[in-house]
Amino acid sequence: MLKNGRANTAADGDVHEIIKNGDVGDRVDIVFVGDGYTEAELPDFHTDVKEKWKDVTDIEPYTTHAELFNVWAVDAVSTDSGVSGDPTADVQKNTALGSHFFCNDTERLLCVDLPRVESYAGKAPAADLVIVVSNSEKYGGAGYSGVNSPVGYDGVATLSSSHDDSGQIAIHETGHSLGLLADEYWYDESRYEGDETGSINTSVYGADEMAQRQAKWHRWLGEESPDGGTVGTYEGASYNAYGINRPTDNSMMRTLGREFNLPGREAMVAGFYRYATPLATDRRTEAARKSIRDPELLKLVDTK
Ligand SMILES: [Zn+2]
Incomplete structure (x- = not known):
């Protein structure tokens, strides 16, 4: 049975x-x-x-x-x-x-x-x-x-x-x-040593270089963000404390209970429309790229 x-x-x-x-x-x-x-x-x-x-x-x-x-x-x-x-x-x-x-x-x-x-x-x-x-x-x-x-x-x-x-x-x-966003938190003193990342909301570039290259969230630099503060390049993201930047200090991708930052909101809306339009069937997902995120979810919670 x-x-x-x-x-x-x-x-x-x-x-x-x-x-x-x-x-x-x-x-x-x-x-x-x-x-x-x-x-x-x-x-x-x-x-x-x-x-x-x-x-x-x-x-x-x-x-x-x-x-x-x-x-x-x-x-x-x-x-x-x-x-x-x-x-x-x-x-x-x-x-x-x-x-x-x-x-x-x-x-x-x-x-x-x-x-x-x-x-x-x-x-x-x-x-x-x-x-x-x-x-x-x-x-x-x-x-x-x-x-x-x-x-x-x-x-x-x-x-x-x-x-x-x-x-x-x-x-x-x-x-x-849906947003294809990376985590904006980290939990050790490690340093990111790689090339520019493939994700929307992390970058090895500082604000000046990002603006110069017109890369990643350059259009949002200096804008006031709904999660507080202004969009810039804040060090620490994707589990590394150094050598990699996030767009704002403390968005939803870093701490639960927060808002998405401006680049995050834009990515979410783009994600919605990947599925919410007839063209959504053309997704060309990379094969066999299965991953489990958030190995230490505890770190996401605001520890008051
Ligand atoms: Zn996550």
């Missing part, structure tokens, strides 16, 4: 339309899949999806562009309530998506079985981004990029249902998956 933690019930795989703003070909289709919810807990999952989406659309540029999105919820019915690694590493749960904390020996890294996610996300009418909500109060999450799903999405974000920062984690993770 039980296979891979998936409870064999009629409700398993049901698709619910949470928000429908338009045709799936014209919109960004966000698909939520729940893990660690038993059949009796499915109403909780639907409530959690609505709450998370409200958190996301409370921040710009989501608020202004909320009509670009459809939101779907796919029911995955788990045998057990809760997920593995909650509260401690030795806790094993039998769940539909195999969510587990302590991924890569990092307590807050919440990993998931991607093929199982695919089997559920594929049931939605369309899937441009998948968010897995784990039935948990524990702090954690992860962002997968370059997933190359046959269904169409290339990003998967994970978060827990009932931690106060979960909505913020969702927004931050979509910064990676």
Whole structure:
């Protein structure tokens, strides 16, 4: 009767339309899949999806562009309530998506079985981004990029249902998956020694050289940013304290609860329109570039 933690019930795989703003070909289709919810807990999952989406659309540029999105919820019915690694590493749960904390020996890294996610996300009418909500109060999450799903999405974000920062984690993770933004935080004294980066919001150039080269966020230099201060080149980003710059001191890509900075907002809107226009099918995702972001999510939280 039980296979891979998936409870064999009629409700398993049901698709619910949470928000429908338009045709799936014209919109960004966000698909939520729940893990660690038993059949009796499915109403909780639907409530959690609505709450998370409200958190996301409370921040710009989501608020202004909320009509670009459809939101779907796919029911995955788990045998057990809760997920593995909650509260401690030795806790094993039998769940539909195999969510587990302590991924890569990092307590807050919440990993998931991607093929199982695919089997559920594929049931939605369309899937441009998948968010897995784990039935948990524990702090954690992860962002997968370059997933190359046959269904169409290339990003998967994970978060827990009932931690106060979960909505913020969702927004931050979509910064990676939709905005293609790099992390703007660091956690050691290391120095970046490489060439100019491939990411939108990090650069080895200082402001003068960036302006001279008309590179990266040069058009925003000196502008007042919604996350506070002015856009410039601030040292420290992408896990390195030195040798690499970010656009502002403290944006959402550095600290949860903050706004995106101006280059970040622009990248997010561009990301929305990668999916929200008919040309969105031409994405040429680099093959096999699968990565897990945010190995130490704890560092994202404002430690007062
Ligand atoms: Zn991140």
